[in-house]
Amino acid sequence: MKLALLRALNAERAARRACVLVTELGSGAQRLVLESDMVHEPLLSDPLWPVLRESFRSGKSGSVEQDGKALFLNVQVPPVKLVVTGAVHISQALVPMARELSLDLVVIDPRTAFASPERFPGVRLIAEWPDAALEQVPLDHYTAFVALTHDPKIDDPALEAALRSECFYVGALGSRKTHARRVERLQATGFGADDIARIRAPIGLNIGAVSPAEIALSIVGEIVSVMRAERVAAKAAPVS
C-alpha cells in the first residue's frame, strides 16, 4: 500500500467518514472510495457501485469477484457514537452497556454537580450547555442522540441540533404528556411533522422498564434494533 493512500484512509477515519479500500488481489492495485464519492460520477456508473453501496450499509469487509478479478474490500465505518444530554442515573447505567457494545459514549450536562468524573469514571463528559458541547461533538450519520435530563433548557437545544443532523437515532425521555409539550415547543420553533416523527418517545423498547438500568437497557436495545433494522425486517417477514 502506498503511504499516501494509508494517510488518506487514516484521515477519513479520523474525520469519522466512511470509506472503502479496494485491493485487486492479483496485481495489488488499490484505490480508496469515499462515501461522498458515491453520489457523483464516475463512481455512479462504476460496475462496483452496488457492491460498494452494500459495503457502506453493512460496514463489513469482504472479497468479491469483478470481471474475473478477485477484489478485497476493506470497509471502514466510524464507530457508533452515543451522545446523551443528562449526567443522570440512567446515563450512569448506560456506561457499562455502551462499553460492551463498543458505543462511544459522550455525556453532556452543564450542571457540574451531575457531570462529575466521580459519577462517570472513564467517560467523556462535557460540562457545558449543549450549544457549546455539540461544537466539540459533531452529530453525524453514525451517531445516536438521547435526551435524558427532563429539563427543556438542556434537552431542547440538543434535540433541535439532533433533528437538524443526520443522527440515525433520536430519543427523548419523558411521559406522553411531557412529550406532547415538547412537540408543541418544537413546532413553535418551526420543526415539521417529519422531523418530530424521528423522535423516539416514549424512549426505548417496550419491556416494561422501571429502574434506571432497565430504562438504559430498553434504550440501547432500541438503538441496536435501529442499527440492525434490515435484519429486524427480514426476521419479521413471513416465510413464503
Next chain:
Amino acid sequence: MLSTDSDILTTAEAWVREGRSVALATVTETWGSAPRPVGSHLVIDAEGNFLGSVSGGCVEGAVVSEAIDVIGDGKLRMLEFGVADETAWQVGLSCGGRIRVLVERVS
C-alpha cells in the same frame, strides 16, 4: 486495553513516518470458527515487531516471518492457514477455522 484495528492503521502510518520498513497484514476471508473477523490487521516492521492480531495468536509467528519477506521484495502475498493445510495446522489454527491473509508492504 486491546488495540483496535483502527489503532493499527494509525500505527502503520506512524511507523513508516519514523522511517521503519513496514508491512500490513489483513484477514481477507474466513471459514468456520475463525478467531478474528475479516478486516482484522497486523502491522509488522523489518525487525519483526508487530501490533494487532489476525488470529488471536495462533498464526501470527508465520505471518510475521512472511511479512519480513514482503518488506524485503515488496511483493504482495496471500497466505492461507487452516486445518486443510498440514504445515498451517502445525503453526496452528487449533479452533478448526481457516483464514486467508493478505500481506503487503507500506511504502
